Amino acid sequence: MAKGKVRKHTAKEIKAKIDAHKNKGGGKKGLSARKPKCKLMCKVCMSESPSVTTLKDHYVNKHPKVPFRPSDYGIAEDEKKKPAVKPKPKEKKEVPKKYPPNHKIKAALIKLYTEKSPDKLGNVGKIMEKYDGKWAKLEEGLSKKFGAIDLNALCK
Numbered sequence: 001m002a003k004g005k006v007r008k009h010t011a012k013e014i015k016a017k018i019d020a021h022k023n024k025g026g027g028k029k030g031l032s033a034r035k036p037k038c039k040l041m042c043k044v045c046m047s048e049s050p051s052v053t054t055l056k057d058h059y060v061n062k063h064p065k066v067p068f069r070p071s072d073y074g075i076a077e078d079e080k081k082k083p084a085v086k087p088k089p090k091e092k093k094e095v096p097k098k099y100p101p102n103h104k105i106k107a108a109l110i111k112l113y114t115e116k117s118p119d120k121l122g123n124v125g126k127i128m129e130k131y132d133g134k135w136a137k138l139e140e141g142l143s144k145k146f147g148a149i150d151l152n153a154l155c156k
Contacts, residue, residue: 040073099135100155102128108154116146 009017025033040049044063049055052075059068099105106128113121131138135151142149 043072097136097152099151102132104155105135105151108151112142112146112149112154 023029040052040055041047042049042055042058042063044059044066047058047062049058052070052073055073056068056070059066106124109124109127110121113124127138139149139151142151
């Protein structure tokens with residue numbers, strides 16, 4: 001025998017029944033929802049725009065020879081003008097530095113570790129695996145450890 005109260009209708013059926021009685025925007029009740037919310041109409045082509053900004057963009061794109069005058073639409077010139085925000089200067093993308101082939105980098109690392117830290121000479125293979133293709137990161141780490149280091153200069 002089942003425990004608990006057995007439901008007569010499933011949650012899905014109840015939700016469907018509730019949804020059937022909701023106003024979905026049809027008839028007289030939904031007329032206001034279906035009306036366009038446009039305030040301004042273009043004097044040239046009679047297309048509607050919801051704001052001054054979109055109307056101005058419309059003029060620039062569709063009627064480039066006709067100047068846009070906010071006063072024609074009952075908008076004061078001062079309302080339209082806002083303090084200009086200067087665009088942020090575009091950051092120049094750095095061109096990725098080109099590094100020599102792996103065998104030359106390995107030889108340079110062996111030479112560097114022989115001079116600076118001979119006890120770490122056995123780790124060169126692991127370092128090459130860890131930083132394979134990430135030579136800028138390796139260069140940064142070596143610079144922190146041993147002072148300013150340029151892999152390209154080391155490999156020559």
